[in-house]
Amino acid sequence: MSGDASVLARIERLRKGGAPRVLDLFSGCGGLSLGFHAQGFEIAASVEFDRDAAASHGANFHPGDPRHARARDITKLTPQQLAHELDLGPVDQAIDVLVGGPPCQAFARVGRSKLREIAEHPEAFRMDARARLYLEYLRYVEAFLPLALVMENVPDVLNHGGQNVAEETRLFLEELGYEARYTLLNAAFYGVPQMRERMILIAVRRELDVDIRFPEPTHHVELPPGYAGSRQVALKLLRSHDGAAPGYVPAALPHPGLEPAVTAMDAMGDLPPITAHLRGDIGRGARRFDELAAYPTRRNTDYATLMRGWPGFESAEGVWDHVIRYLPRDWKLFGRLLPGDQYPQAHAAAVRMFEEALADLKRRGKIVRTGSAEWEALRASIVPPYDTGKFPNKWRKMEPDLPARTLMAHLGKDSYSHIHYDSAQSRTISVREAARLQSFPDGFVFCGAMNAAFRQIGNAVPPLLARAVAGEIAAVFERAVGRNQRRPGRLAA
Known part of the structure; x- marks a missing residue:
């Protein structure tokens, strides 16, 4: 099935009431999965190398099905094999949303030109251990072509040795037919009793023709100086190359009128x-x-x-x-x-x-x-x-x-x-x-x-932070499906 037909077919399934299906890569025990599950998404599959974490994910989201509790090595597992092992159906129809965060130590100075070679040379850089997990994530995106995806990682990926990995990822995703944006979110602003800064990238298929938005804060706290300093370091590269990172969207900051942050004692x-x-x-x-x-x-x-x-x-x-x-x-x-x-x-x-x-x-x-x-x-x-x-x-x-x-x-x-x-x-x-x-x-x-x-x-990704992000993906589908209900059989141009 062509890419356009695949997108239309999945939108039609959602229009008929089907729950959006999620594939969680580098899933760990399932923090991202839990946040999406709370917003009504179906957790269709996961890939996790750690045996205990894979067992936890299976026990929580597919209890009684040992296939989902099995540890898997993404470097030795093709998307087609995963879809076959878990009866997901054809790869281009198997999932609607892909989420996950390649381990931060996997980020290396890959460069956009090398990212482009993934599509043309599937074995390129296979022997480069520093970049391999990152590239595998992108290969899975290319194979499954989800309607939307979420990539999560540490803020330092915005300035990794002078390289903005998030921006390079955005440019690569655009060549695959996505609109992508990224920002920094602090978990404490979303009801998590923990000050945890994360980079969140959201990408949506261009055919859906919807704006990408990030969740509004629900809680307020003044972050200690160390957190503000870490954020400034992460954003330094963006500011030193004015206009060189059009994919970055400053997140809305909380104001004192919001609920106070959840404390350790709470x-x-x-x-x-x-x-x-x-x-x-x-x-x-x-x-x-x-x-x-x-x-x-x-x-x-x-x-x-x-x-x-x-x-x-x-x-x-x-x-x-x-x-x-x-x-x-x-x-x-x-x-x-x-x-x-x-x-x-x-x-x-x-x-x-x-x-x-x-x-x-x-x-x-x-x-x-x-x-x-x-x-x-x-x-x-x-x-x-x-x-x-x-x-x-x-x-x-x-x-x-x-x-x-x-x-x-x-x-x-x-x-x-x-x-x-x-x-x-x-x-x-x-x-x-x-x-x-x-x-x-x-x-x-x-x-x-x-x-x-x-x-x-x-x-793990804090589930309440993941739930806030998942709410924005749910809103994307609601806007896209609603438009298609008015114009059956086609997406907005």
């Missing part, structure tokens, strides 16, 4: 407190999600109510993944920190605790000689070993009255970047608290053990 305060570690009731070993943590009886915030009652992902009694890391050296130290404290303050507090321990031993008649093996062992049991000059931001105690700082993928290795604001609990956040900060509802399942779940959450 997001996590209704979950049961965790204090067993302070009594010595938590040991080493894998953390499994096999124990229900019942909701306490208390008044919920609107956000907590949403997380408990998200349609299709409800949780009535409690959560199963409210588990934390085993960090016995630092639990008492966490309680000493003030909200907003980072590693230098933590290290100084730990040194004071060490000095107090030495003084206590001295009061009891035991002198520990400075520099002795016993002195070194005692210090190591209290004071973290990291250089305060090299790791100024390694730790952070969360502020209860602000959205959380950005959750990173290294949550899978440690959680010191998000120490719970409640000193009485004196710990880092749990898996479920991390999920709440990303706006995953309580009924959303994470497969694998604790480390795998943290990694999936840290890598």
Whole structure:
């Protein structure tokens, strides 16, 4: 089927009431998918290399169908093979929307001339590991020719070593028949209790003849200086080449008249407190999600109510993944920190605790000689070993009255970047608290053990941000379908 006929056929299917079908590439556990699902889209398929993340995506969007829980390597899987394996039908009719974000480390100085060669030389640059995943994403776009697509990534893709990857992508997509625009959105402006800046690119088939719009903010917060600075760095290349990035659209900024941003306490305060570690009731070993943590009886915030009652992902009694890391050296130290404290303050507090321990031993008649093996062992049991000059931001105690700082993928290795604001609990956040900060509802399942779940959450697109973007794609289809209802059988010129 020709490209024009394929577009018309899919528009006709939507006009008859069919739900728009989504393919999620580099899907992770499904943050983007969940946002689109919430707007009425059908999650038709996904491609994800990580085994646990693929299992999570399948468990949430295709429970009981093992085909959708299988990890797949996009570099070894053609679009035709994917469509065949999942019974999606002909590739040019299989999906309506393609979403996803190639891993940011995949971006290299590819250049638009090289992007053009994809269509003519399918094997071009196949051996270039730096660019391969990025090019595979574009190959899938070329094969499926979705009516609309969303690409998500870090703001740095606007200025990657002097290269605007988003603009080069836009120009390539235009050659495939799309109109494309991109912008920067902060998740906190869309109801996510987390300050997380993302580049969002939206592209729509030119035949649909509709404007591309980005979601209006719903919440307001003054971002800390570091976020404004990061945005300025990302936009520096655009400003230094005036007019060289016509695809960039400045996003609408929030105003103080909007709802206040959702805070960490709004997001996590209704979950049961965790204090067993302070009594010595938590040991080493894998953390499994096999124990229900019942909701306490208390008044919920609107956000907590949403997380408990998200349609299709409800949780009535409690959560199963409210588990934390085993960090016995630092639990008492966490309680000493003030909200907003980072590693230098933590290290100084730990040194004071060490000095107090030495003084206590001295009061009891035991002198520990400075520099002795016993002195070194005692210090190591209290004071973290990291250089305060090299790791100024390694730790952070969360502020209860602000959205959380950005959750990173290294949550899978440690959680010191998000120490719970409640000193009485004196710990880092749990898996479920991390999920709440990303706006995953309580009924959303994470497969694998604790480390795998943290990694999936840290890598995800916040579902509420995805829901806002999906709403704009839904509006695109509503405008296009409505026009075709008035003029059956053809699209606007």
